[in-house]
Amino acid sequence: MKIMVAVKRVVDYAVKIRIKPDKSGVETQNVNMSMNPFCEIALEEALKIKESGLAKEVVAVTMGPSNCVDTLRTGLAMGADRGIHVEAARDLVPLSVAKVLKKLVEVENPGLLILGKQAIDDDCNQTGQMIAALLGWPQGTFASKVVLDKEKQVATVDREVDGGLETLCLDLPAVITTDLRLNQPRYATLPNIMKAKSKPIKRYTPEELNVEIKSGLEVVQVTEPPKRKAGVILSSVDELIDKLKNEAHVI
Amino acid sequence: MEKWRATSNLRRSLKSILNRQLKFRYLNEKRSCQSSFNLIRDCKSLGQVNAIQHRCFSSASTLVQRNPSFSTLNSDDISYFKGLLGEKSVIQDEDRLETVNTDWMHKYKGSSKLLLLPRSTEEVAQILRYCNSRCLAVVPQGGNTGLVGGSVPVFDEVIVNVSSMKNIISFDKVSGILVCEAGCILENLISFLDNQGFIMPLDLGAKGSCQIGGNVSTNAGGLRLVRYGSLHENVLGLEAVLANGDVLDMLGTLRKDNTGYDLKHLFIGSEGSLGIVTKVSILTPPKLSSVNIAFLACNDYSSCQKLLMEAKRKLGEILSAFEFLDTEAMNLVLHQFDGVRNPLPASMHNFYILIETTGSDESYNREKLEAFLLSSMEDGLISDGVLAQDINQASSFWRIREGVPEALMKAGAVYKYDLSLPVEKMYDLVDDMRIRLGDLAKVVGYGHLGDGNLHLNVSAPEYDDKILEQIEPYVYEWTSKHRGSISAEHGLGLMKANKVYYSKSAETVQTMASIKKLLDPNGILNPYKVLPHSLNS
Numbered sequence: 001m002k003i004m005v006a007v008k009r010v011v012d013y014a015v016k017i018r019i020k021p022d023k024s025g026v027e028t029q030n031v032n033m034s035m036n037p038f039c040e041i042a043l044e045e046a047l048k049i050k051e052s053g054l055a056k057e058v059v060a061v062t063m064g065p066s067n068c069v070d071t072l073r074t075g076l077a078m079g080a081d082r083g084i085h086v087e088a089a090r091d092l093v094p095l096s097v098a099k100v101l102k103k104l105v106e107v108e109n110p111g112l113l114i115l116g117k118q119a120i121d122d123d124c125n126q127t128g129q130m131i132a133a134l135l136g137w138p139q140g141t142f143a144s145k146v147v148l149d150k151e152k153q154v155a156t157v158d159r160e161v162d163g164g165l166e167t168l169c170l171d172l173p174a175v176i177t178t179d180l181r182l183n184q185p186r187y188a189t190l191p192n193i194m195k196a197k198s199k200p201i202k203r204y205t206p207e208e209l210n211v212e213i214k215s216g217l218e219v220v221q222v223t224e225p226p227k228r229k230a231g232v233i234l235s236s237v238d239e240l241i242d243k244l245k246n247e248a249h250v251i
Numbered sequence: 252m253e254k255w256r257a258t259s260n261l262r263r264s265l266k267s268i269l270n271r272q273l274k275f276r277y278l279n280e281k282r283s284c285q286s287s288f289n290l291i292r293d294c295k296s297l298g299q300v301n302a303i304q305h306r307c308f309s310s311a312s313t314l315v316q317r318n319p320s321f322s323t324l325n326s327d328d329i330s331y332f333k334g335l336l337g338e339k340s341v342i343q344d345e346d347r348l349e350t351v352n353t354d355w356m357h358k359y360k361g362s363s364k365l366l367l368l369p370r371s372t373e374e375v376a377q378i379l380r381y382c383n384s385r386c387l388a389v390v391p392q393g394g395n396t397g398l399v400g401g402s403v404p405v406f407d408e409v410i411v412n413v414s415s416m417k418n419i420i421s422f423d424k425v426s427g428i429l430v431c432e433a434g435c436i437l438e439n440l441i442s443f444l445d446n447q448g449f450i451m452p453l454d455l456g457a458k459g460s461c462q463i464g465g466n467v468s469t470n471a472g473g474l475r476l477v478r479y480g481s482l483h484e485n486v487l488g489l490e491a492v493l494a495n496g497d498v499l500d501m502l503g504t505l506r507k508d509n510t511g512y513d514l515k516h517l518f519i520g521s522e523g524s525l526g527i528v529t530k531v532s533i534l535t536p537p538k539l540s541s542v543n544i545a546f547l548a549c550n551d552y553s554s555c556q557k558l559l560m561e562a563k564r565k566l567g568e569i570l571s572a573f574e575f576l577d578t579e580a581m582n583l584v585l586h587q588f589d590g591v592r593n594p595l596p597a598s599m600h601n602f603y604i605l606i607e608t609t610g611s612d613e614s615y616n617r618e619k620l621e622a623f624l625l626s627s628m629e630d631g632l633i634s635d636g637v638l639a640q641d642i643n644q645a646s647s648f649w650r651i652r653e654g655v656p657e658a659l660m661k662a663g664a665v666y667k668y669d670l671s672l673p674v675e676k677m678y679d680l681v682d683d684m685r686i687r688l689g690d691l692a693k694v695v696g697y698g699h700l701g702d703g704n705l706h707l708n709v710s711a712p713e714y715d716d717k718i719l720e721q722i723e724p725y726v727y728e729w730t731s732k733h734r735g736s737i738s739a740e741h742g743l744g745l746m747k748a749n750k751v752y753y754s755k756s757a758e759t760v761q762t763m764a765s766i767k768k769l770l771d772p773n774g775i776l777n778p779y780k781v782l783p784h785s786l787n788s
Contacts, residue, residue: 014642030540034641074640187546187594187637187644194625 001055001111001150001172003046005080006101007039007062009071010121023221026121035071038116040078040185041178045146046114047079048183054148055112057081061104063088063097069201076196077188083201084108088213094122096206096213098130103209105135110173112155117142117177128177138170142179148172315745315779317406321388324364324407328385332367335377340415342366351410354403355396355457356660356667359745361404363390370415372490372498372529378411379527379775380496388775391523393434393465396457398656398667401522401744402465405779411527413464419443420530427535428487428504433464433528449535452479456653464528470520472740474653477701478571478609482519485534491518491526494771504532517766522742523777525770541613542571543620544645547627547636548600552678554632555602559674559700561632562606565623569616572607573701577681580655580697583710587658591650594637604633604700605652655697659708666692666709666719668726671736677705680729684709687721704739727753742781749783760786 011017012032020027035043046058060075062068063086072083086100105113113135118125132139140146140157144165147156159166160179170176206213234240244251332341342348343365352361369375382389388408395402404410416434423429427449431440437458441451453466455473465471467489470482479485488503501515518526549555555575562570576584578601585593595603610616620638627633639645659665672680681696684707688694692711698704707726711718727737731753738747738754751760764786767774 012642014646032540032642037643077638077640184592188640189595190545190547190624190628190633190636190638193621193638194628 002057002059002108003049003055003112003114004059004061004101004105004108004110005039005043005046005075006097006113006115006127007043007060007071007075008036008116008119008121009033009062009064009068010036010119013037013120019222019224023223025219025222033067033070035074036116036119036121037185038118038120038178038180040116041180041182042114042116042176043075043078043080044183044185045143045176045178046112047186049112049146049148050079054150059084059108059110061086061101063092063100065089072201073196074188076199076201077193078186079192080199082199084204085201086204086206086209088206092213093215093217094124094126094130096211096215097127098134099211100206100209100213101127101131102134103211104204105131112148112173113137113175115175115177117179128175132175135173135175137173137175138168139175139177140168140170141177143176144179144181146176146182315405315784318388318774318778320386320773321408321775321778322386324387324409328381328387329365331381332365332378335381336367336369336374340368340370340374342368351392351395351412352403354398354400356398356665359400359403359405361390362407363404363410364407366410366412368412368415372416372492375411375413375416375492375527375529376496376498379492379494382409382775383495383773386773386775388778390777391464391468391527393462393468394436394457394460396461397465397469397744398669398741399738399744399746401469401742401777401780405745408778413527413529414462416464416529417462422447423504424448426504426506427537428532429535430502430504430530430532431463432530433462433467435463437461437463437466444535445538448538450538452485452534452536453482456656463531463533467519467531468521468523468528469742470740472699472702472704474572474574474699476699477573479536482533483516486515486519486531487534488532489515489518489528490530491515491528493526494773494776498529499526502530502532506534520742522744522781524767524781525776527776539609539611541610541616542607542645543617544572544605544607544639544648545620545624545636546594546639546648546651547604547606547624547633548595549602549604549632550634551601555604555678555700556674558604558627558632561627562623563701565626566606566608566619569608569610569619570606570701571609572605574605574652574698575700576603576605576652576655576697577601577678577695578603579693579695580658581651583658583662583693583695584651584654587661588650588654591647591654594648594651595635600634603651605648652697655695655706655708659695659710662710663712664710664714666711666722667741668705668707668709668722668737669698669739669741670705670707670726670730671703671739672705672730672733673735674700674703676733676735677703680705680726681707683729684722684726687725688718691715691721692718702739730754745780748780749785751781751783 012034015032018027049055050058058080059082060072060080061084062072069085072085076083115128128141142160143157144160145158153172155170155172155174157168157176348366351366352363367378369378390404390408390410392402392410392412413434416432418432420430444450453471453473454475467482467486488501490502491499518528559573562573578599581603584591608616608620624636639648681694684694692709695708695710698706709722727750730737736754737750743751764782
């Protein structure tokens with residue numbers, strides 16, 4: 001079975017985000033970029049499944065400008081076998097990503113598609129669900145545990161939901177999106193980094209795949225959240241009641 | 252007549268010994284809450300200096316005795332300070348005094364009755380002028396993270412803590428020169444500079460608590476010395492207050508200034524014994540965008556050395572840190588902290604090396620580092636290694652190396668030694684100590700391999716004289732034989748006050764004592780520390 005993992009290049013999780021002066025977006029020049037943490041977890045899960053013998057190959061996919069290849073290299077250094085880079089001039093919205101992935105799935109025929117639950121730059125949490133709908137595949141999102149059964153060709157997924165944990169049984173092929181507690185991603189070891197240099201990366205363009213990536217969304221403005229106002233120390237209960245009544249209007 | 256005077260003198264001095272009880276205790280607590288025990292010990296022959304005692308009639312030569320020429324605090328003094336600083340800055344509260352009287356390792360505890368928190372250089376000057384006139388001993392204190400007992404009182408010295416002086420005075424974005432007060436916490440300075448696109452030239456595990464005044468007074472080394480040099484190179488100027496209250500304004504911001512003797516270097520590393528540093532002017536390097544970090548494993552110490560040589564040659568200008576830890580250190584950290592995992596779990600290796608590179612061009616630097624690592628691997632210098640792929644992974648590598656001192660504290664009693672040795676010989680000492688101590692204690696070696704600085708730590712469940720006998724003076728003699736330094740970066744403090752002769756000649760030390768006498772004739776600044784007691788009369 002082949003596993004396809006989608007990874008995204010985002011601003012590093014530990015970086016302090018700054019907004020561009022013209023409020024058109026987040027500052028990404030001269031800022032450390034790295035693989036989306038949830039994508040790392042997805043790749044780690046795919047590698048674990050491969051190491052347990054239930055899969056033969058792990059293919060890492062990324063989309064975006066040419067510097068996205070760095071993320072693919074990280075993925076290959078972690079242990080993925082092949083990389084696919086879909087060249088696109090700017091960031092793609094989840095629907096476009098899902099459409100491209102659908103075409104790639106038709107080419108590659110994986111038995112399992114694993115993605116991170118969301119990207120930490122847009123927090124959309126849409127791509128996994130959209131691709132499952134486009135493909136007509138079952139989906140197990142917010143996975144905190146994945147167990148594959150090869151004979152029955154099912155995946156048992158524990159999902160982290162608001163009320164607790166939900167266990168689903170999905171027929172393969174299926175889409176899984178990963179949540180934080182699924183696993184701890186491995187480090188890229190030097191021998192793997194060395195091997196990664198010779199692993200192939202195939203390039204596509206959206207036109208080659210016959211996908212329309214025009215976005216129906218336009219970002220109008222990006223601003224910082226309002227600064228939290230300092231608290232006020234009150235001197236008496238009367239003052240508290242007065243403030244609650246006249247300023248906060250809650251009583 | 253003479254005889255009478257002689258005997259009455261004797262009686263007076265005996266009485267004073269009896270009255271002023273030596274309250275210098277070894278306090279030994281495990282940091283975790285599970286079991287805490289206080290060991291108040293009675294040691295008579297702990298090396299040549301330190302001793303704890305309940306009974307007052309021990310052999311005088313092996314004790315630190317309170318210098319009888321220092322006065323004791325009285326209520327007039329307290330009123331004066333309250334009038335000078337205001338009630339809030341004069342602390343006599345027992346609980347707060349407890350913290351400032353004890354050092355970070357809970358190894359040294361003084362019995363000061365007064366903590367002063369000045370907010371300006373002028374207040375510091377007036378405090379010292381008064382204390383000098385009254386002959387009250389003073390301990391300058393900052394973050395209290397020192398490891399040689401130099402930041403806490405030995406007896407009842409007045410603690411002058413500069414934590415309230417934490418303003419950043421100015422920062423020049425073009426030259427990167429930062430001027431700030433001595434009480435600024437290092438981590439705060441690092442965050443401030445981060446916003447401006449610069450970094451501090453020094454970085455240490457204690458950055459969350461240590462203050463720049465203390466760093467300068469102890470000439471702190473840290474993790475980046477191999478790249479940015481020591482504080483002697485980076486401090487452009489400072490302002491210090493002498494024992495008599497005179498303020499020496501040497502707060503220059505010039506890279507080059509050859510006018511007269513460069514006195515600031517006396518204060519850098521003098522551990523508060525020549526003056527209290529109140530302001531610092533420091534040159535900060537620009538923050539470079541590309542930082543890469545690798546965590547590597549080596550089979551033996553000679554590979555570590557060769558790796559260092561290769562790194563200096565092949566990584567050259569981008570190398571910014573080269574640290575090592577041995578298996579024992581790694582085991583300790585993994586054992587004491589949850590949430591820390593071994594980056595190289597396949598097997599336990601003998602030595603772990605952490606290499607960091609900092610440069611301006613991400614792809615160039617990454618390629619350079621990868622090429623270096625791969626060729627070292629092919630040459631058999633490294634047996635395994637990982638390269639951090641994002642900032643979180645990088646922090647986790649640093650957590651391991653920076654966490655060793657904390658892990659040692661949690662593991663029980665620790666004897667700490669900080670030595671500069673020729674790189675080829677460094678680990679021989681660790682092996683020797685392992686043989687000497689056998690089952691008595693665990694010997695852990697780690698440190699700044701790039702600077703030739705070994706942190707030799709002996710860890711045991713409890714403090715025990717038998718262990719100490721095996722360590723001292725063997726470690727100092729070994730170091731001295733190889734012309735090393737018995738204190739590479741921690742300073743002398745109280746712990747090594749009488750040990751300076753292992754690394755410096757008698758004439759040099761005599762000259763140091765003359766300078767001390769010149770700048771602090773009454774000897775009120777941080778007494779009993781840094782220089783041998785025999786020289787202070």
